[in-house]
Amino acid sequence: MMPVDRLRFLLTRLAEGEEMFLSAFDVTPWPEGTLERLVAAGLLREGPQAENVTCDGCEKYCLQPVHVRPGLDDRPPSILVICDQREDIGRVSIKPEQLRQWRCGLDLLAVTLARMLEIEETPERLSAGLWRLGRAELPGLGRECFLAAKDGFDSALVPRGGVVLLAAATGEHGIPLPSILRLDDGVLILDRLALGEWLSGWFQTGEAVHPPQPAPSFPGRPSLMAAVEQEMHRRASNGELLPSLQKEAAWLAEWTDINHPGQQTPTEKAIKNALRHVYRSLNNPA
Ligand SMILES: [Zn+2]
Structure with missing residues (x-):
């Protein structure tokens, strides 16, 4: 997963529910430092410990409830899950760090x-x-x-x-x-x-x-066409609108190139097609 996808994944999950949890299993593949930085940014918060973890005994990544058995004679407690996917596996020992999880909300x-x-x-x-x-x-x-x-x-x-x-x-x-x-x-x-x-x-x-909606020709970017439309409105209210749609679109295409350098800007033809009705209503106010 690219970093941008990781953030997108979090946001998508939040769009569907108010909170979500990331397990140690989820964050292990992340590049070093990413988890710590997201915690520092306040977007993730650690806790509580997971009650279910992904078993790493089988190849099915099965999710199993955690069992904690108190240790005898001052020994640390043993943490395990019982894999039900393969008969030859049974108990799988779990390390404490596998129980860590992070909440995002x-x-x-x-x-x-x-x-x-x-x-x-x-x-x-x-x-x-x-x-x-x-x-x-x-x-x-x-x-x-x-x-x-x-x-x-x-x-x-x-x-x-x-x-x-x-x-x-x-x-x-x-x-x-x-x-x-x-x-x-x-x-x-x-x-x-x-x-x-x-x-x-x-x-x-x-x-x-x-807000303007991203036009299909500008995937993932704010729509420049909305800015062009706003400029057309401004020009109309100042009496600057050119006498034909063709001329106005050519002027606006140049304006867009100058004001949004380095971006994919709409062509004269695209402006004509997208803003034809706007030009008409501005040029012939009812
Ligand atoms: Zn398993």
Whole structure:
């Protein structure tokens, strides 16, 4: 597993439930230092000891309840599982470190994110799968930030202009964390550039603030098309809109190249196709 997949795996599991446990068996293959760094970042917390462990006596990785037998005459207790997969195996001795496990939960993720966003308040659980992180100074404006497991959270609890971060990899009502969080050599990094791109692509429609959705041509990246659309709106309100869709799209394609260097930017044709209806409504306001 690549490090990015490891983080994605954690977030995906949190999107489906409020907490999860990683066993010693799960973290053994991780590169050295990754576990310690995630614990230091606050995303993982050790304990309690596992009541079931994966048997390493058979080749089936069977999960078995742990039996602890007190040691006689000051000897340490013996820890074992009984494998039921193969008759020739029976008791399998377990080392104490095999009982270690680490908890990850939305509560820990909320505290970790709040720290990364330099929020001074203490995160608060509002409802199932929804946390309020507090007010963060985000590019251009201070905003109330929230953490949700996935779409389908109680949106009535999120005020207008609130920024929702989603543990899920996709969603229509928030910024998917896998697009702005990454593990860099075991260190958890908040990609402020990517977050800024998401936020700059948000635009007020009058009723609510909507995040742009990644277009199919930009997998995993915030959609530049939303930024292009926002720019078209800005130009229209300043009376700068060019007299034909063709000319406007050509102008915007150049604007995108200049303002988003080094990225795969939409072509003039793609802009024409995606924003035809927007251009029409701006050029011929009802
Ligand atoms: Zn077994």
